Amino acid sequence: xxxxxxxxxxxxxxxxxxxxxxYSIFFFLLAPILIMIPLSFNAQPxxxxxxxxxxxxxxxxxxxxxxxxxxxxxxxxxxxxxxxxGIAATIVSTTLGTLAALGLSRSExxxxxxxxxxxxxxxxxxxxxxxxxxxxxxxxxNIAQTYLGVVLAHAALGTPFVVITVTATLVGFDQSLTRAxxxxxxxxxxxxxxxxxxxxxxxxxxxxxFAFITSFDEIVVVLFxxxxxxxxxxxxxxxxxxxxxxxxxxxxxxxxxxxxxxxLSVVELLRRRGERLRGLTPQ
Amino acid sequence: xxxxxxxxxxGTETDKRGRLVTSDGTPLRRALERANxxxxxxxxxxxxxxxxxxxxxxxFPIAQMMWRSVDNPQIxxxxxxxxxxxxxxxxxxxxxxxxxxxxxxDMMEDLDRERRDQKIGPLGIRLNYELSAARxxxxxxARSVPDFEAPYRDAxxxxxxxxxxxxxxxVIQREGRPLTLSYYVAALDREYDEFGNIVKRxxxxxxxxxxxxxxxALSLAITLxxxxxxxxxxxxLSTLPMRYAxxxxxxxLLPFWTSLLVRTxxxxxxxxxxxxxxxxxxxxxxxxxxxxFSLIYNQTGTIIAMTHILLPFMVLPLYSVMxxxxxxxxxxAKSLGATPWTAFRRVxxxxxxxxxGAGGVLVFIISIGYYITxxxxxxxxxxxxxxxxxxxxxxxxxxxxxxxxxxxxxxxVLVLYWLYNRLVGTxxxxxx
Numbered sequence: 121x122x123x124x125x126x127x128x129x130x131x132x133x134x135x136x137x138x139x140x141x142x143y144s145i146f147f148f149l150l151a152p153i154l155i156m157i158p159l160s161f162n163a164q165p166x167x168x169x170x171x172x173x174x175x176x177x178x179x180x181x182x183x184x185x186x187x188x189x190x191x192x193x194x195x196x197x198x199x200x201x202x203x204x205x206g207i208a209a210t211i212v213s214t215t216l217g218t219l220a221a222l223g224l225s226r227s228e229x230x231x232x233x234x235x236x237x238x239x240x241x242x243x244x245x246x247x248x249x250x251x252x253x254x255x256x257x258x259x260x261x262n263i264a265q266t267y268l269g270v271v272l273a274h275a276a277l278g279t280p281f282v283v284i285t286v287t288a289t290l291v292g293f294d295q296s297l298t299r300a301x302x303x304x305x306x307x308x309x310x311x312x313x314x315x316x317x318x319x320x321x322x323x324x325x326x327x328x329x330f331a332f333i334t335s336f337d338e339i340v341v342v343l344f345x346x347x348x349x350x351x352x353x354x355x356x357x358x359x360x361x362x363x364x365x366x367x368x369x370x371x372x373x374x375x376x377x378x379x380x381x382x383x384l385s386v387v388e389l390l391r392r393r394g395e396r397l398r399g400l401t402p403q
Numbered sequence: 404x405x406x407x408x409x410x411x412x413x414g415t416e417t418d419k420r421g422r423l424v425t426s427d428g429t430p431l432r433r434a435l436e437r438a439n440x441x442x443x444x445x446x447x448x449x450x451x452x453x454x455x456x457x458x459x460x461x462x463f464p465i466a467q468m469m470w471r472s473v474d475n476p477q478i479x480x481x482x483x484x485x486x487x488x489x490x491x492x493x494x495x496x497x498x499x500x501x502x503x504x505x506x507x508x509d510m511m512e513d514l515d516r517e518r519r520d521q522k523i524g525p526l527g528i529r530l531n532y533e534l535s536a537a538r539x540x541x542x543x544x545a546r547s548v549p550d551f552e553a554p555y556r557d558a559x560x561x562x563x564x565x566x567x568x569x570x571x572x573x574v575i576q577r578e579g580r581p582l583t584l585s586y587y588v589a590a591l592d593r594e595y596d597e598f599g600n601i602v603k604r605x606x607x608x609x610x611x612x613x614x615x616x617x618x619x620a621l622s623l624a625i626t627l628x629x630x631x632x633x634x635x636x637x638x639x640l641s642t643l644p645m646r647y648a649x650x651x652x653x654x655x656l657l658p659f660w661t662s663l664l665v666r667t668x669x670x671x672x673x674x675x676x677x678x679x680x681x682x683x684x685x686x687x688x689x690x691x692x693x694x695x696f697s698l699i700y701n702q703t704g705t706i707i708a709m710t711h712i713l714l715p716f717m718v719l720p721l722y723s724v725m726x727x728x729x730x731x732x733x734x735x736a737k738s739l740g741a742t743p744w745t746a747f748r749r750v751x752x753x754x755x756x757x758x759x760g761a762g763g764v765l766v767f768i769i770s771i772g773y774y775i776t777x778x779x780x781x782x783x784x785x786x787x788x789x790x791x792x793x794x795x796x797x798x799x800x801x802x803x804x805x806x807x808x809x810x811x812x813x814x815x816v817l818v819l820y821w822l823y824n825r826l827v828g829t830x831x832x833x834x835x
Contacts, residue, residue: 131743142639145632146654149714152669153661155679159672167672168682216453223449228442235450242461244820246772248789249465249809252796256471257464276461279453337662340774344796357664361671361779370672373665380660384653387660 153377160185160370167367185371195372198356205267205352206335209274214328216275217282222316224283225290236283243280247340250277255344265347273341278331285330289323289394322390329387333380469813472806475583477529478575481522482509486579489572494599498572503555510548532801533574533585533595540565573597586807611791611808618787621705622770626717628710629766630759633717637758640718641725652722659715667779670708674698674780700782708780709770716769717762724758757826764823768816788812 127135163182164170172180189195220239223229242250254273255264263269297319301311317324339354346355353372360369417423423431479486484505492498513523527541540563551558560567577599578585588594588601592609596602603609636655640648658666673679681695690696698704728751736746774789781787788808795805 134743138635138639142636145636146651148632148711149658150654152673152711153658153666156665156669156672159679166677167675168677168679216456220450220453223446226442226446226449228439229446229450230443235454238462239450239453239457242457244768244816245465246774246789246812246816248772248774248792249468249813250461252792252805252809253464253466253468254460255796256468256802257460272460276457279457283453333660337664339664343793354662354664357662357668358775358779361664361668365671369668373662373668376662376665377657380662381657384656384660388656 156370156373157377160367160374162367162370165367167365167370185367188366188368189371189375192368194351195353195356195368198351198353201350202336202352202354205270205274205350206332208267208271209278209335210328210332212271212275213278213331214282214324217279217327217331218286218320218324220279221283221286221290225287225293239283240280242277247277247338251341251344254341258345264345265350267350270342270346270350270352273345274335274338275331277338277341278334281330281334282324282327285327286320286323289320293319322394326387326390329383333383336379465813468806469810470806471802472586472810473582473584474803475529475578475581475585477522477525478579479581481513481526482506482575482579484509485575489576489579492572492576494573494576495569497556497567497569500554500556502572503559503566504553506559507548507551507555510545513545514549528800529578530571530574532589532804533578534565534571536565537571537574539563540571570597573599583803586803587811589804590807590811611788614786614788614791615811618771618789621702621709621785621787622767624706625709625713625770626763626767628706629714629717630763632710633714633721633762634755634759637718637721637725640722641728642730655715655718658711659719663712663775666712667708667776670704670711670780671699674704674707699780700785702781702785704780704782705777705785705787708776709773712776713766713769716765720761720765721755721758724755724761728754760826761823764819764826768819768823771819772812772816 158173159167159169161181161183162170162173163180163184170180174180224232224236224239229235250273254269258264258269258273263272293316297315298311301315302308306314336352337354338352339358342350342352342355343358346352353376357369357372360366360372425431425434482505485502488502488505489498492502510523513521516522523541523545527538530537530541544559544562544566547562551562565571573595577595585595590611592604592612593601594604640651640655643651671678675681676695676697678699680698681690684690685692685695698707732750732754733746736750737743741749771787772789773787774793777785777787778790778793781790789812792805792808792812795801795808
């Protein structure tokens with residue numbers, strides 16, 4: 121956005137002032153996250169920059185908090201748990217969510233509004249209420265404090281994201297393709313795997329990533345439903361913050377930021393590919 | 404379109420009377436109806452696994468939890484004879500000997516039950532919600548009940564003074580039915596007086612109404628902050644060419660994708676007394692060592708951290724609306740003589756209202772139910788209603804009250820969500 125030639129001095133000042141304001145807000149968004157990265161290399165058990173760090177003295181930096189993290193039995197177990205639970209929940213919610221989205225995007229679907237409302241309710245209901253409900257129910261059927269319980273809970277929380285993302289992908293889907301396949305003698309299953317699936321795959325993958333990150337980042341339900349055995353990374357961070365806050369948290373946070381950057385890039389690439397395929401952005 | 408599909412599949416001929424029929428002779432109308440029904444069923448079959456899953460593992464547990472807010476089996480189960488005898492009692496003075504005898508019989512029966520089926524324990528807990536000290540009255544009496552002899556009234560009043568007070572009997576009479584409103588009465592900071600009227604609690608025991616109020620006020624403050632910070636950057640992003648906008652969008656999306664716990668701990672690191680901000684201010688000499696700001700473990704901490712966490716939810720809907728506002732409108736307004744401020748206020752701003760509504764309701768809905776961040780950085784003054792619900796479930800174990808508070812919160816959120824839906828429609832919910 122270059123400045124038009126007719127701008128008066130006042131306009132120019134406003135133009136620059138506005139940019140300064142905007143960049144400070146971007147700074148507010150990014151700085152808290154980025155500042156943890158250098159702090160996680162602190163040689164001292166403080167949450168602030170030491171004199172050595174500020175003078176870039178190598179002695180001020182160390183990897184001790186990373187060693188702490190990788191050497192700790194409970195942190196390693198929590199990483200394992202997060203991935204096991206996240207992947208299992210993603211498989212359940214992606215399968216069920218994709219099927220449901222296929223049904224919902226058919227014009228013959230009865231009671232569409234009501235059903236859609238029920239299906240996306242896990243996203244609307246405050247987590248504390250979902251967690252409390254599941255806590256009582258899962259205890260009564262003896263799956264509280266088991267992997268099965270946490271996976272089912274996270275699958276329920278992740279499905280709205282799959283349903284919404286896949287339904288959005290199906291809006292632009294040309295139904296005559298499946299009819300053509302059926303006309304040429306393909307069975308419905310074959311049509312699904314050969315025709316529909318490849319076309320909606322980007323939507324399914326980004327839905328799955330949303331479901332995964334929902335589970336990976338989820339803590340409230342874990343606090344209520346999981347036992348010590350099923351503690352995930354956020355749960356371990358929660359204890360870390362509440363009980364003995366040490367810079368190990370910052371090392372974990374840095375690793376998690378890197379994971380989110382990776383996930384964000386995948387979603388962004390998929391989105392751009394999707395837009396390009398539909399001819400929305402001229403590249 | 405459905406009609407055309409069905410016809411393609413069936414293929415038509417004409418029968419003797421000139422009606423359209425399919426090749427096997429069924430009238431076309433019936434064949435079409437059948438095909439349509441089959442399509443409906445197959446669409447529903449695709450949805451049904453998820454629908455069943457959500458109903459069983461999500462909707463049912465929540466309904467069951469809400470049921471706890473009115474469910475009241477403890478007294479009815481433990482004292483059937485007593486309640487029967489208490490029916491004619493008018494609520495003044497003490498009940499007569501018949502009632503005490505029935506109470507004795509009820510408690511004796513309970514002693515014969517298996518330990519895990521005993522009903523006196525839950526009874527004591529239940530009565531204690533209404534009348535503190537009731538629990539100890541019950542448990543102390545239950546131990547000595549086998550030695551009681553008639554007249555039972557004296558035996559009971561000797562065992563615990565509360566049996567000699569009409570107050571306890573009024574509670575038993577009032578709450579001796581399968582359903583109760585008392586958890587909602589408590590959740591609204593009310594209680595029953597001696598005549599059974601609902602009155603306000605003492606000032607110093609009023610907690611929940613002001614907590615709801617604080618939750619709403621904090622959520623409003625957070626919504627307002629996200630609007631103040633989100634509007635300029637959404638506007639800025641919408642004026643940039645796509646390529647730069649996508650690049651800067653990363654600044655919005657990275658926090659969105661970063662773990663909630665990471666962002667919360669980042670604010671703890673920054674804001675605490677020995678944290679980065681206070682240290683920097685001391686180091687630069689703006690404040691001295693004793694004058695460090697308390698920026699965290701209070702409302703300030705909750706507002707700052709939650710504004711940061713929820714800002715993307717404001718920016719994304721605003722941005723998608725602003726992208727659709729043609730820039731030529733502003734230019735037209737200016738060329739017609741409007742000052743930039745008037746052009747903004749009268750032409751641009753009204754067109755962004757759907758985005759403001761969407762983002763605002765979204766941020767507000769999320770923040771009134773927020774639990775983690777207030778619990779970690781809110782201290783005492785930054786606590787919200789969710790924290791109180793969690794406390795009653797995990798620590799005080801008053802599940803009925805937790806359910807009543809939760810149901811009120813849930814109804815509030817659903818009403819807001821309905822409003823949101825009216826404003827923008829669910830279809831506009833997108834991520835990333």
